[in-house]
Amino acid sequence: MVSQALPDGCRAELESCGQDLNGGCDAVVTQWGMISCGETICGTAWATAGDRDSDWYRFVVERDGTEVSATLESDFPGIVVIVSGVGSCQIDIEGQPGYSDDGLSVSPAIATLAAGEYALYIAPYYATGTLCGINDGYELIMTCETPPTCAWDLTNDGTVDAGDLAAMLSTWGAPYEADDLAAMLADWGCGA
Ligand SMILES: [Ca+2]
Numbered sequence: 001m002v003s004q005a006l007p008d009g010c011r012a013e014l015e016s017c018g019q020d021l022n023g024g025c026d027a028v029v030t031q032w033g034m035i036s037c038g039e040t041i042c043g044t045a046w047a048t049a050g051d052r053d054s055d056w057y058r059f060v061v062e063r064d065g066t067e068v069s070a071t072l073e074s075d076f077p078g079i080v081v082i083v084s085g086v087g088s089c090q091i092d093i094e095g096q097p098g099y100s101d102d103g104l105s106v107s108p109a110i111a112t113l114a115a116g117e118y119a120l121y122i123a124p125y126y127a128t129g130t131l132c133g134i135n136d137g138y139e140l141i142m143t144c145e146t147p148p149t150c151a152w153d154l155t156n157d158g159t160v161d162a163g164d165l166a167a168m169l170s171t172w173g174a175p176y177e178a179d180d181l182a183a184m185l186a187d188w189g190c191g192a
């Protein structure tokens with residue numbers, strides 16, 4: 001039972017079981033939780049009589065090609081989904097959803113994302129059978145892997161390709177010279 005004690009290093013959800021304070025795009029007035037790479041949230045959720053709590057945690061991806069993994073460990077059968085379109089609530093599911101049960105993760109949600117704003121959506125899988133104070137606890141762990149930085153990615157799109165060569169040639173002579181061209185060619189394809 002992860003609900004019985006907050007483990008070290010997790011941040012509380014700040015929505016008591018039964019409240020509706022982070023329903024994101026499910027809510028009449030959108031309210032959000034927040035999460036960032038490397039963070040663990042300890043929270044609760046409920047599901048009774050065909051209705052269920054949903055918790056939405058916004059986050060920002062800084063660089064194209066970032067792989068985000070969201071692991072849910074919940075006392076109840078749970079689902080975690082990475083979604084885009086949160087600014088306008090035109091929601092799209094990114095990558096694969098993750099699942100959990102019996103206090104453990106079954107599989108994480110994983111997606112490779114472009115720079116932008118996203119959210120993790122977590123909820124009980126079934127709309128019944130998750131009770132406050134009984135089996136309401138969860139931990140949500142988010143990790144991110146950013147792609148390697150490419151020294152000659154002059155256009156900041158994550159790769160060294162023809163666009164960077166064009167950028168170099170457009171300012172040939174000042175500052176770029178033959179040594180720089182050789183270095184770029186040695187770095188060619190980085191991040192692709
Ligand atoms: Ca909740």
Ligand SMILES: [Ca+2]
Nearest residue numbers: 022023054055
């Ligand atoms: Ca909620």
